[in-house]
Amino acid sequence: MTACCRVVEMRVVFVAYLLFIVAGLAWCLVVALVHH
Amino acid sequence: MRRFVKENSLSLFFGVLFLAALAGQSVAGWHQVNDQQVGESHDRITYLQYLTSADFAVDVTENWQSEYLQFLLYIVVTVWLLQKGSPESKELGKSGLESDRDQGVGAYAGDDSPRWARAGGIRTTLYSWSLGLVMAAVFLASWLVQSIGGWAAYNETRIGQLRDPISWPAYLVHADFWARTLQNWQSEFLAVGSMAVLAIYLRQRGSPESKPVGAAHSSTGVEG
Numbered sequence: 001m002t003a004c005c006r007v008v009e010m011r012v013v014f015v016a017y018l019l020f021i022v023a024g025l026a027w028c029l030v031v032a033l034v035h036h
Numbered sequence: 037m038r039r040f041v042k043e044n045s046l047s048l049f050f051g052v053l054f055l056a057a058l059a060g061q062s063v064a065g066w067h068q069v070n071d072q073q074v075g076e077s078h079d080r081i082t083y084l085q086y087l088t089s090a091d092f093a094v095d096v097t098e099n100w101q102s103e104y105l106q107f108l109l110y111i112v113v114t115v116w117l118l119q120k121g122s123p124e125s126k127e128l129g130k131s132g133l134e135s136d137r138d139q140g141v142g143a144y145a146g147d148d149s150p151r152w153a154r155a156g157g158i159r160t161t162l163y164s165w166s167l168g169l170v171m172a173a174v175f176l177a178s179w180l181v182q183s184i185g186g187w188a189a190y191n192e193t194r195i196g197q198l199r200d201p202i203s204w205p206a207y208l209v210h211a212d213f214w215a216r217t218l219q220n221w222q223s224e225f226l227a228v229g230s231m232a233v234l235a236i237y238l239r240q241r242g243s244p245e246s247k248p249v250g251a252a253h254s255s256t257g258v259e260g
Contacts, residue, residue: 009040013047020054024100025177028093032185035090035192036204 058096065092076196090192094185094216101178102220106228108171120256121236123247127257139164179217186213 041048066086073080086092110124116132119125137144141164145154152163162169184204190212191201207213231245237253240246241260248260 009044013044013051016051017047020051021174024096025174025181028097028185029181031088031093032090032181032188034088035093035188036184 061095062087062092065095090185090188094182094189097178097182097185098216098220101175101182102217102224104171104175104178105221106224108168108175110228111171112168118256119232119236121253122232122256123235123245123259124232125256130257133164182216183208183213186216 062083066081066083069086069089069091070080081089114125117125118128118131120128133139136142140146140149141153141160142156150163152159154160155163187202187204187207190207190210194201202210235246238246239249239251239260241249244259246260247255247258251258251260
């Protein structure tokens with residue numbers, strides 16, 4: 001396994017966590033705005 | 037695959053726990069709301085209706101904002117504030133932003149340093165604060181969404197009681213908003229303070245959050 005692939009793996013978990021955060025906030029924001 | 041799991045086990049473990057706990061919260065919250073609905077002689081709601089309710093949104097975001105506030109404060113105040121004997125503190129005498137040499141930025145950056153650590157100027161300043169800035173952005177966004185979701189949920193309750201809904205600015209100074217906010221903050225502040233203080237005298241063998249088992253109680257900023 002090359003060092004390049006390991007860097008990509010770290011990016012995968014980094015981006016996955018950012019997506020969790022953004023998707024969760026976006027879902028809750030849309031839901032909250034629809035209900036207000 | 038096995039190597040990938042091993043080298044990323046910490047983030048995978050918490051990612052799976054997060055999704056499982058969120059799923060559990062959504063199911064338990066749905067049953068809780070339906071229990072209230074039945075108690076008030078209202079129709080039950082579907083699971084999808086609960087997932088798209090203001091109740092679910094505010095319950096999720098009120099916890100998110102407090103967690104991100106906790107880590108934001110921990111990341112930023114530990115730049116300046118110290119705790120003698122704690123592995124969570126920097127060494128005594130290292131309080132502050134430290135020199136470029138200590139931080140390996142600008143002229144002191146290495147060949148494998150991030151590009152923006154080497155670049156100098158505004159890019160290095162921004163990158164030097166990037167973790168705190170992102171945690172602050174997530175905290176503020178979560179708190180904002182909590183306020184909007186809490187406002188909607190609270191007004192739904194008021195309308196059900198045949199009372200006039202209140203405005204968003206009025207909700208921001210309302211007891212419901214601050215009770216939700218502060219009940220989360222108090223627990224986070226106690227937990228994070230406890231971690232810093234209990235680790236002075238207590239140990240967890242092998243944990244980077246603890247000092248080595250044999251480290252002196254007075255040794256500060258040493259990780260196991």
